[in-house]
Structure formats: C-alpha cells, structure tokens
Amino acid sequence: MAASLTRRLVLGIYAAIIVVPLVVVVAGSFKTTQQLFRSPFGLPSSLAPTNYRTVLTDASMSTAFVNSVIVTGAAVALTLAIGSLASYGLARIPGWRGWVLYGFLVLGMAVPAQSNMIPQYVLFQNLGLLDSRVGLILIEIVAALPVAVFILTGFMRTLPRELFEAGLVDGAGPWRTYRSIALPVSLPSLAATAIFLFVIQWNDLLYPLLFIHDPTKTTLPLALLNFQGEFLTNYPLLFTGVIVASTPLVIAYVLLQRYFVAGMTAGSVKG
Amino acid sequence: MTETLQERSPRVGDGEARTGRRRRSAAARTHPGLWLFPLPALVLYVVFFAGPTIQAFQYSITDWDGFSAAYQNVGATNFENIATNDDLFLGAATNNLKFLLVVVIAQTVLSLLLAVLLQRNSRSSTTLRALFFLPAILSSVSVAFVWKFMYDPNFGLINQVLGGIGLDGLKSSFLGNASTAIYWVALTQVWAHAGQLMVIFVAGLQQIPEELYESAALDGASQWQRFRFVTWPLIAPATAIVVAYTTIQSFKAFDLILGLGGNPPKGSLDILSTRIYTTFTNSRFGYAAAESIVFMVIIALVSFLQRRAVRLTQHGV
Structure with a gap:
C-alpha cells in the first residue's frame, strides 16, 4: 500500500514536471508578455491569435514552415528510397563483400557531424549548393544514410533467405524480387524508419545553420533560433514559434505513436 | 548456424573465382544486378560523407582560413x-x-x-x-x-x-x-x-x-x-x-x-x-x-x- 502510494507520488510529480511547462507554453502563446509574467499559470484572457499572426507574417515563419515541409518531405522520401535499395542489396550480396560494404556505410555513424562539416561546406560551396534547398536536402540525406542503412539492413537480414530464393526459382530478377517481395514485407520497418527520419530531419539545426543564410530558404529550427536575437525576452512570441514548429510532429505523434516509439528506439539502439 | 554454412560456400568460391567456370557458378548465386542496389547510397556516401571525412584530416594540418587560395602546411601545430x-x-x-x-x-x-x-x-x-x-x-x-x-x-x-x-x-x-x-x-x-x-x-x-x-x-x-x-x-x-x-x-x-x-x-x-x-x-x-x-x-x-x-x-x- 505504501509502495503504491510512493509510486503514484513519483509518477504524479514527474507528470507535472513534463506537463506544466508545456501547458504554460501553450497558454502563454495567447498572452502578452505582461500577462505571462504576471500570471504564468493563468488561462489566457482571450484566444485571439495575435501572436500567431505576428509570428507567421512579420517573422517569416510561414516561409520557414513551407521550406521545412519541402526539405523534410524530400529528404525523408529519398533517404528511405536510397536506404531501402541499399539494404536489400547489402543483405543479399553473399559472403564478406556484402558485410564489408555494409560496414563501410555504417561506419559513418561513428563520425560526428562536426567532423566532416567543414570539408562538406567547402564542397557544397564549390558546387553552388549553399543557400539552396536542393543542397540542404542532399546533405540531410547523406547525414542520415548510415543510420538508415543500419536500421533497414538489420531488418532485411532477419528475412528468411528462402523468401528470396523462391523468387529466383520463378525466374524473377533481383528487381522484381525487391518490388514484389522485399518491399511489401519491409513496410513496417520502413514506416518506423520514416518517422525516425522525420523527427531528426524536421528538427535539424546544424545543416541549415551551416548552409543557409538566405532568409527565404531557412527552415523552422533555424528561423526559431534567429527569433531569439530578434525578440529576446518576448516569451509569448517564442512560445508561439515553438508551437508552430512542433505542431506537425505532435499531430503525427498522436496518430502514429507506435511507429514513433519503434522508430526512435531503433535509431537509438545503434549504440 | 545453417546461415553461416550457406554463406561459407560463396566465400570459398570467391577466392578461386579466377577460372571462368567458377565465376559463372558464383554469378548464378549472386545476380550481378544486386550490386546496383547499394550503388546510389555508396556514391552519395563516398562523395559527400567519406571523402569530406578524409579531407578533414588534410585540413587539420593546415592554417587555411577558408577563403585564401594559399595556405601553409603547419604539421602538428594545430594539435x-x-x-x-x-x-x-x-x-x-x-x-x-x-x-x-x-x-x-x-x-x-x-x-x-x-x-x-x-x-x-x-x-x-x-x-x-x-x-x-x-x-x-x-x-x-x-x-x-x-x-x-x-x-x-x-x-x-x-x-x-x-x-x-x-x-x-x-x-x-x-x-x-x-x-x-x-x-x-x-x-x-x-x-x-x-x-x-x-x-x-x-x-x-x-x-x-x-x-x-x-x-x-x-x-x-x-x-x-x-x-x-x-x-x-x-x-x-x-x-x-x-x-x-x-x-x-x-x-x-x-x-x-x-x-x-x-x-x-x-x-x-x-x-x-x-x-x-x-x-x-x-x-x-x-x-x-x-x-x-x-x-x-x-x-x-x-x-x-x-x-x-x-x-x-x-x-x-
């Protein structure tokens, strides 16, 4: 009885620590700075979206939002496509060759982004890919490929060999085996990986910070960071920015929670 | 266990694949088209990831400022x-x-x-x-x-x-x-x-x-x-x-x-x-x-x- 009371107490306190800041942020996005400072816990006196209007017009968050949708959408789709093809090949090339190629690709997970960003910056500059959404999409794909290949190949290797050999007997080449067997079977792992990629690519700050200086090409995390200099301690506006940037993730999380947990766990188990 | 055994046979074959006959039998097992699948990933990875990683080592022994055409090799000074x-x-x-x-x-x-x-x-x-x-x-x-x-x-x-x-x-x-x-x-x-x-x-x-x-x-x-x-x-x-x-x-x-x-x-x-x-x-x-x-x-x-x-x-x- 005492144990269950302690349990409830601990969980209740932790739930409050998670929920209270989030509620204050949501309520705060409808307040003025003075209202927020005077009563941070109070309900907003009106639900007029004044801050939202400011954030989406003056602060060009709407441009950033559109850019984030384009860049993340393209990066997730292409990382998945390239990663899925690679994982199929790597799982099926027999013997040491498949493993060596796999090891070479996955070794990239041990390289922190800061360790190759400088030559990458120079390379992208020479290719005219700075301040370009295409360039940003490209670097996001490249940065995520090792972990995507790691997750997807791990799944492909769990598939029984007979599944593919059945296709070979029927005279189907690797492409048809991929399309009609491997791809449909791996849909759940692709969905989990897609969510994982969505979270890291939507939230990524480093590459936009490095490669994007043109305000019309900026993505949400960078726009948010630049906000800070502009509005300094106008917390209601910062909160509004946070909500605008997080809403797609939270909606997706509510709808697809299982895939979030699976995907983000697979991404962290990389060790 | 069976999987290890299955993987062993092509590995042995690869080592002796110089004769045409051996090569054909290995090819029957590994469809050459399979090599195309990891190709896009490998190309992107080599050009935009692995290459820059190696270049980071080259930059690290220079005093390059990122703009000048000329820079000096400074050996281990940076380190x-x-x-x-x-x-x-x-x-x-x-x-x-x-x-x-x-x-x-x-x-x-x-x-x-x-x-x-x-x-x-x-x-x-x-x-x-x-x-x-x-x-x-x-x-x-x-x-x-x-x-x-x-x-x-x-x-x-x-x-x-x-x-x-x-x-x-x-x-x-x-x-x-x-x-x-x-x-x-x-x-x-x-x-x-x-x-x-x-x-x-x-x-x-x-x-x-x-x-x-x-x-x-x-x-x-x-x-x-x-x-x-x-x-x-x-x-x-x-x-x-x-x-x-x-x-x-x-x-x-x-x-x-x-x-x-x-x-x-x-x-x-x-x-x-x-x-x-x-x-x-x-x-x-x-x-x-x-x-x-x-x-x-x-x-x-x-x-x-x-x-x-x-x-x-x-x-x-």
Missing part, C-alpha cells in the same frame, strides 16, 4: 595548440564532461525508475509512457526556449514558484551563474529524453520472466533484493544501450546549447561541438578541422572505454 595552449577548447571539453556525467547518470537512473514504475501494460501506464516520451520528439531549439523561460531569473517559472511558496532562498539565476549553468542545461536534456530511454528499459523489463520474481519472492527476497539480484543483472543489455546512447547524445547536444546559451554560446555553456562550430565561423577552417578530429577521437575513446566498463560490470554482477 599541439589544442592540447597545450587553448583555454577555450579546454573549457568546452570540461563543460562537455560535466554535462555528460550529469546527463548519463541522471538520465539512466530516472529512465530506469520510470520504467520500473510503468513496466506493466495497464491503461494508465501506457498513457503515462506516451506522455513522458513526448518531449523527445520536439526540436532541441523548442525545448531550449521552453526552458529559457523556466530558468529566467526575473520572470521565470521556477523562481516564481519558489517565491510563491516562500522559498526565496532557493531562487537562482540559473543560466546566469557561470559555475553551475551547464548543469541546468544538463537537466533540460534529461527532461527532454528520459522518457525516450525509459521505453528501452520497459522493453528490457518486459522480457524478464515473471517466474523469476515469484521464486525470489518465495525465497523471501525484499523488493530491493528482487531489483538488485533479478532485475538489475537481467536488464544489463538495456542499460548498456541507454548509457551508450546517452553518451553520444551528450556530445551532440549542439542545438540545445545554442538555444539556451546563444550563438555563439557564452563560455560557461560552450561544449565541444559548439566550440568547433564557433572556430569554423571565425574562419579558422584548419584549426576547426583539427578540433573536429580531436572530437571524433574523444567520442571513439569514450565509447570504447564505456563498452569495456559495461562489460566488466556485467561480469562482476
């Missing part, structure tokens, strides 16, 4: 300066170490505690698990802004609450206090990710057979003894994953630092990743590359030592 003569780098490394220790210890303990409390799949447990996981999906910049307000010395939520309940003595300037600022950022990191790692522990806990607890209870083991002698040894693999992941995370806390500490972050909040970035934005490409190499080595070393340590404790238990 010597980093090791002996760079207070900024040393400060960032110290901060990173403090950050890492707090995050690894606090996050591992907290996520394990939450997992133990929420391991059963009851309705309330799954709801709370989903709630605790939620901050992990937010961008670190968003998390930073939420906590910037929590920590605000004048209007911040924490000081207001402390004042409200008459604990004015506990009020703090939080991020404004240079000697403790990094710990507050560490706690923010724990807030954001403890729920994510809890999930890994829950998965580990649910694999422990119920009978083990029952027989331990029959033997008269207390709740703590059951945790100590049943749960703890059996979730060792999950602990290893959590500790390893949290460590890597602590080196990557770039966005959170820029969000809470500004860009460039003030010295009390600078960690290695932000240090390298600042050196780079100051157009010291060669030196920043050298720092980035040291960074990569530090991460590899810490991960290696940690793996050894985890293995030792697992055998020790």
